[in-house]
Amino acid sequence: MARDNQRSYNRDSEYKEKVVNIARVTKVVKGGKKMGFRAVVVVGDMKTKVGLGIGKAAEVSAAIRKGVESGKKGLIEVALYSGTIPHDVIGSFSASTVVLRPAPKGTGVIAGGAVRTILELAGLKNIVAKSIGSANPINAARATLSALGSLKKLDVLTAQRGKEPKVSYVET
Numbered sequence: 030m031a032r033d034n035q036r037s038y039n040r041d042s043e044y045k046e047k048v049v050n051i052a053r054v055t056k057v058v059k060g061g062k063k064m065g066f067r068a069v070v071v072v073g074d075m076k077t078k079v080g081l082g083i084g085k086a087a088e089v090s091a092a093i094r095k096g097v098e099s100g101k102k103g104l105i106e107v108a109l110y111s112g113t114i115p116h117d118v119i120g121s122f123s124a125s126t127v128v129l130r131p132a133p134k135g136t137g138v139i140a141g142g143a144v145r146t147i148l149e150l151a152g153l154k155n156i157v158a159k160s161i162g163s164a165n166p167i168n169a170a171r172a173t174l175s176a177l178g179s180l181k182k183l184d185v186l187t188a189q190r191g192k193e194p195k196v197s198y199v200e201t
Contacts, residue, residue: 045150046072046097049143050166051089069167070096071143072104073150079177080104081147081170108180112154115183116194120176124163127172132157143170151177 050069055062066089073079080103084095108115113131120127127144132155138148140158143166148156160169186194 044072044074044078044101046070046093046100047146047150048093048096049146049170051092054085066092068092068096069143069170070100071146071150071170072097072100073147073152075150076152077107077109078104079107079147079151079174081174083167105174105178107151107153107177108182109152110183113156114153114177114180115186116180118176118180120172120174120179121162122171122175123165123168125165125168125172126161127169127176128159128161129173129176130157130159131155142166144173146170147173147177 048068048070052067054065054067056065065085065087068084068089070082070084070093071079072082080100082096082098082100082103084092084097084099086092086095112134114129115131117128117130120129132139134155136155136157138145138153138156140148140156141160142164144158144160147170148158158173163169183194
């Protein structure tokens with residue numbers, strides 16, 4: 030359902046933007062109901078940086094523009110290793126939980142909805158993701174960003190553990 034609303038907007042050549050969700054919202058005021066739109070946008074450079082932005086406005090295009098600006102302000106850096114992630118990780122936000130696992134070359138991005146969009150714009154080529162709990166696109170996206178933000182690079186893992194971790198998915 031969320032993938033039907035995805036559109037790509039390329040205003041800046043450095044970052045790609047994808048709209049995950051557009052919702053019509055109302056605010057009840059003294060004179061009646063005031064209509065507006067909420068756009069959930071994912072921004073990424075297809076290498077290591079990705080961010081989530083939410084924009085609200087009276088028009089769809091203005092909401093998307095605000096979402097893109099918000100997403101660029103909140104970019105995070107993802108620790109990649111040969112097109113995948115260095116280790117398993119779990120991220121959660123509210124009632125949504127996302128499990129991310131590294132995958133061998135040729136697997137592709139196995140995920141759905143907002144999780145898939147974030148993983149693709151982060152530059153991941155091979156990964157398996159499982160979304161547990163709420164399928165709300167905003168909460169699933171924030172849970173995915175939480176998981177990606179808690180990834181550690183291999184040299185940091187080696188220093189913490191005192192030995193080299195076994196990595197079974199190496200690109201040759």
